[in-house]
Amino acid sequence: MTTTAHDPGRPDDTAGPPPPPLLRLEDLSVTFSPDGALARLAGNRRAVRAVDGVSLSVSDAEVLGVVGESGSGKTTLALAALRLQRATSGRVSFAGADVGGMRREAVRRFRRDAVMIFQDPHSSLSPRMRVSSLLREPYVIHHIGPDEQYSVAELLRMVELPERLADSYPHELSGGQARRVGIARALTLRPRLIVADEPTAGLDVSAASAILNLLQALRDEHGTAYLVITHALNVVGYLADRIAVMYLGRVVETGAAEEVYDNPLHPYTRALIASIPGMDSGRASRQQPVAGEIPSPRNPPSGCHFHPRCPFAVDRCRSDDPPLEEAAPGRQVACLRWRDVADAGSPAVSHGG
């Protein structure tokens, strides 16, 4: 069931079995159960399956984009992948090692190799520390000797910030600058994997583009792998090699970014693409945006979770759970009618730029 990491663009000169992917999630589930007296009193006993049997992998230097609406479970997935949220079932492995079973020293090492850039940079930077201290803190925590450290100046240069900001406090930074400090902090430990949660949310278009360029450049230079979580499909379309589309805790489609974009097989992916406003799409050719909203994960619809909003839904979709099946090599889709969807042509987005 696992998506095999496959990148035709990368030379594969090692003979023998391919190395395990850097990050692998196998049938991962995260369930939040209401407990405690308050929940009992409220009669609120229903568990929420935020992540529901997700299998994904990220290889070295690969960018996997996870897309979905709020409530699709993508942030919980990211947290579980980094052991910042306990998985209810399933397995996370990093470079072949089981993350869930790691002991103290191994976890410490894992925290160096896999880091997170949080969505809101201002709330993830201590307001009482100067930028220079914020950038040195990871070295103190991880007892890293001076010969393995980047200097503050080097780090600021990497994220294209002027050196004079070293003495600033977070509140003195603009949104884009704070985001860059967050990225610089993630880079201090030379991680192999960076998980970025909505890296451009809340930024002006120019600042957002600069951040995307920066992430792209860092990946080219350091070979860092990324797991990028976003609801903005154009961000993922620009940055990612592969895309996984999530809906109500499940992966409904995966594949190479261009293929998913140009030829979406799942009706939900089509809806997401058709919803992108603007320049790429002709206003005249616009279809009706997808109706309704993502339902509560507390009470997901039967069968295919997407059926109440799906223009392709038939009776079978209300009762049968669609499995994630291989539609083409490296391409998976969870839809009973994906062949019909594929035949229906591309959604209302022109292919021009």
Place this chain on the structure above:
Amino acid sequence: MASLNGSPAVGDVVLDIEGLVVEYRTRGSAMRVLPGVDLTITRGEVVGLVGESGSGKSTLALAALRLLPANGRIAAGRIVLDGTTDVTSVSREQLRRLRGEKVAMIFQDPLTSLNPTFKIGRQMIDVQRAHCGGRVRFAERKQFQQKATALLREVGLPDADQLMHSYPHQLSGGMRQRVMTAMALSLEPELLIADEPTSALDVTTEAQILGLLRQIKADRDLTILFVTHDLSVVAEICDRVVVMYAGQVMEQGDVADVFERPQHPYTRALLDAVPTRSHRGQPLHTIPGRVPSLIGEFRGCRFASRCSYVQDVCRTEEPRPVASDSSEAVRCHMRDPGSAYEHAGLSTTATPKAVPPA
């Protein structure tokens, strides 16, 4: 009050802003956020007001209803509604009536605009009650209620009756924005100002809200001023675009024309920075530097420090707005044949390079 005689015709000026100067007091110094803005909106238009954070677009929107924060003030200029009422000089009572009846506003975050402690129904009714003056009889209350549910249905909330008894926190972001829109429509305004109404929403919900605004605009003959930093949203819903930078209108014109052939380097740069699939594999364009601080005096073009076409004249002389090609008005020396800018190819027509000291 002040309703028009006869039916309003398309093409009337709904909002006419002239020489609007807005200042904010900040620790001793006055920050001139808008240095004298002119903007005209005609009936039936959807105008997109775009710019980066700090461009003054929200200030302009707030000033139109005199909703500026306490440290802000309108220092000069006129804001004329319907060619009759000057918002800057009306009494408090007149202003209270204008808000909602002539011009209504919806904001980015409906959760902070709705009162968390009252049910939707109560808040929908309060808006109407506040504008009918005095006490409300039972029959009227009933009427308000009916109107509220009808409005909620109109904005795409079919379970209106049930919704009237819900609290804001029980609704999703998209539903709250719909409720806000319904509330804004309660008093049949002519102009709706929407300040980043979809910026906090998912793409799918955003598409729905944009579709809704388009629908009510058509049904109600509404005029919309749409404030956003997102150019793709402007392309999606607006007829005309007004590009602001550091408090000034840099370019305005028909959306299709301006986006096709932007005349101002800043508009060009903003458009180029939008990530699209065609950019894959190549770096995106960015605009170096930041929006300048608005404290102190400006010399020359405000965009000069970030502009890739900058010349000496741009640093010393402020460009004036001129019509150029696809744009109704563009504020750039490059487009002004009368400027001292060395126009490539047509530099002979330009005046010799003699820049008077500012």
